[in-house]
Amino acid sequence: MKKKAFNQIQEQHVQALATFQTTHALAIGNVPDQEVDVEDAAGSVSEADLRGISAVVHEGFDIEGEIVSEDDMELGEPIEEGDLAHGSVTETDLCVREWGGDFDTRDHTDKESDSEAEEENSLCQFLVSWNARHKITREALKDLLVGLRIHNHPELPLDTRTLLHTNLDYSVEDRCGGSYVYISLAKSLPSALSKVHSVSVDSNTELHLQFNIDGLPVFNNSTQCIWPILCRVVKPFISPVCVVALYAGRRKPNCFNEFLRPFVDEMVLILQNGVEISTGVTCRVSIHSFVCDAPARADIKRTKHVNYHQGCDKCTVEGIYTKERRMTFNSTKSAKRCDADFDLPLLPVEYRVQDSVLRNLQVGMVSQFPLDYMHLTLLGLVRRMARDWQDGLLHSKAFPFHVRRATINALQSAVVNCAVRMPHEFQRRCRALQECDSWKATEARQFLLYLGPVILKDVLDEKMYEHFKLLSTAIRCLCSEELLGIYIDHANSFLTQFVDEYVKYYGNKCVYSVHGHCHIADDARVFGVLDNFSGFPFESYLGSLKGMVNKSHQVVQQIVRRISERELSETLPEDRMVLKHRHKCGPEIDGRPHLLQYGSALVGHSHIACDRRGQNDCCFRVDNNVCVVRNILAESDSDNLYIVYSVYEKVEPLFDTPVDSTDIGIHVVSELSDEVFYTAFDNRWHKCVHLPLDNNRAVAIQLLHKP
Secondary structure, three states, rough: HHHHHHHHHHHHHHHHHHHHHHHHHHOOHHHHHOOOOOOHHHHHHHHHHHHHHHHHHHHHHOOOEEEEEEHHOOOOOOOOOOOOOOOOOOOOEEEEEEOOOEEHHHHHHHHHHHHHHHHHHHHHHHHHHHHHHHOHHHHHHHHHHHHHOOOOOOOOOOOHHHOOOOOOOOOEEEEEOOEEEOOOHHHHHHHHHHOOOOOOOOOOOOOEEEEEEOEEEEEOOOEEEEEEEEEEEEOOOOOOOEEEEEEEEEEOOOOOOHHHHHHHHHHHHHHOOOOEOOOOOEEEEEEEEEOHHHHHHHHHHHHHOOOOOOOOOEEEOOOOEOOOOOOOOOOOOEEEOHHHHHOOOOOOOEEEEEOOOOHOOOOOOOOOOOOOOOHHHHHHHHHHHHHHHHHHHHHHHOOOOOOOOHHHHHHHHHHHHHOOOOOOOOOOOOHHHHHHHHHOOHHHHHHHHHHHHOOOOOOOOHHHHHHHHHHHHHHHHOOOOHHHHHHHHHHHHHHHHHHHHHHHHOOOOOOOHHHHHHOHHHHHHHHHHHHHHOOOHHHHHHHHHHHOOOOHHHHHHHHHHHHHHHHOOOOOOOOOOEEEEEEOOOOOOOOOOOOOOEEEEEEEEEEEEEEOOOOOOEEEOOEOOOOOEEEEEEEOOOOOOOEEEEEEEEEEOOOHHHHHHHHHHHEEEEEEEEOEEEEEEOOEEEEEEEEEEEOOOOEEOOOOOOO
C-alpha cells in the first residue's frame, strides 16, 4: 500500500509540472496554438526534472519523516485505517507552487484515498465475518491471504492474527488443578451488547444477568474438559452469550469456591457501582438467575448431589435407595426449602456440605437457582420414558404394562415418517426411538410437544397415553406466553399427578429427573416461561467453544484467542427479510399486479413457504384460523410482505383431556377451502407444525419457541 501511494504522489507531481510547463509555454508564445497532449508532455520530463520535482516535494510539502525507498518498505505489516503513505502530508500544503503558479491536487487525492481505504476495510471485514461463519482454520485463512496479496491485494496482512486482531494480552494461571483465565465481565459484556441491534442502552438501563456454569468434554477419547462461566442479559432485552471465565483441566475444578472467587469479587463491585458499557454510559446490574444442570448446581452451591438421600434442592424429601441401586424420591408433599436455610449452621447429616462463596452476592440460593427443563425434562425424563417403552418389550415381567413388538415397530416408523415434516425452525429431526439414548434436547422437545401427542395416541395403551398427556400438556402450557397465566395452576396439578402415578406405569423408578417436575411450575411463577431459564442458549454456545479447540495443548489459550477474533465479526439483524424462489404462477391480489411473487421467505427467524414447495413451512395460525400459504407477494421498493392463503373450514380437537387440545394450540384440520384471502404478514401469524393424520385430515400444532 505504501509503494502504491508513493508512486501515485510521484505521478501526480510529474503530471502537475508538465501541465504547468505547457501552460507557461503557451502563455509566452513559444508553442504553436494547437492541441497539446499533456501525457506526451509528462513523458518528456527529463530525469533532471524528476530530481527537481523531488526537491519541490521536500521543499513545498510538510512531510513527517523520510520517504523511504521501495526496498526498505515492509509490505507485510498491518495497515490500519488512515495509515497511508501520504497521510502525513498536510492538507493545506498538498499543491505544487512555482513561479506563482498553483495546481491543487487535494480533491483528487483525498477522494481516491478514501475510496481505497473503504474498499480495504470492507474486504477485511468480509474476511473476518466469513472466517467466523464457516470456522475456517488458521492455515486455510493464511493461504487465502497469500493468494489475495498476489492477485492485486497487497494491502492485506500476511498473518491471520493481524487480520483477526487476535488478543494476546491475557494471563493464564494454575487454579483448582487446571489452567484458568479470568476474562472479566466488564470486558466481555460490552462486547456482547455491541452485537444487539436496534437496542439503545443508557445510564438509566438496569441489566438483569443470567449465568451458566457447566462442564464439557473437549474430546471424545480424552478426560480433558472445560468449565466456563457464561453470562447473558435477559432483561430488558436478550443479548448473546459471553464468557466471563474459563477453566480447562483433566477433571473438573477441585475447589469450586476458588474457581468462583474471581467472579464473585468482580460481581460484588459491579453490583455496587454498575458496569461501563461504553464511554460515559454505566448501567446498573442485578442477578436474574443461575441456570445449571443438577450436578453443576450442587457443585457451585456446595450441596449434596441428587444420588444422596437429601438430593432434592427444592424440598426436604428423603430419598430411598432401591435394590436396583437407584435413589428414588416418591413423595410430592414434603416441605419446601427456602433461601433462609442457607443461613443456618452446617450439620453433619444435612443437605449442605459447605458454605458457598456465591452467598457473598446476596442471591437466593434456592429461589434464584431454577430447575432447567432442558436437562430435567428433555434430556432426563423424556429419554428415560422412551427407553422404558423399549424395556417393556424386553423385560415385561418388571414392567407393569407390556409393550408388544408390533407396537414398538409402529412407533419407530411413525417417529421417522413424522420427523421429516418438521419445519426449518428445528435444527434437528427427531431420530428413531431405538436411538433415544443419543437424542439431543431439541429432538426430545420435538417428541414431547409435537410428535408424541399425535403418534402415541394409537400406539400406547390408553391409560399410559393419558399419563403421557399430563406431562406434554403441562410443559406446553409452561412454555407458552399465552397459556402460562391461564394454565399455570392446572400445569402444576398435572405435573404433580404425573409424578404420583409414575410408579404405577413405569415401576419404582421415580428418580430425581422425575420427582423434580413437581417443583418446576414454582420456578415458572417467578421467571416466566421455561425458555426464560433453560440451558438451550448456553448449550449452543458451549458447542461453539468446543469447536474452537484443535489440539489438546493449551486449550484455554486457543479458546480465548478464538473468542477475541469473533468479536470483530458482524451479526445479521434479527428483523432481516430474505425472499427466495421468484415465480409467476401463483394466485395474485386483484388490482395489484405490480407485486412480485416468491416461493419462500425468511422474516426474522420465521420461515415461510408456499404449499407447492412442501408442507413443512406453509401452515400458520392467524386470527383463530388455521391456514395454508398459497403465495408470497412483496413490493420491489419496500419491506411490505403479503401472504395469500386458504383457510381450513373444519377444526376439531385432537383430545379433550386433561384440557381441550384446541385451547392449547393443537388442532385436527380438514376441508381446505378453495377461496383465497390475503393480508400483510405481521405478529398475528404463528407458525404451526403440519403433520398428516389420515388421508383427509392433518394435525396443526402451534410452535412455542424461536430458533
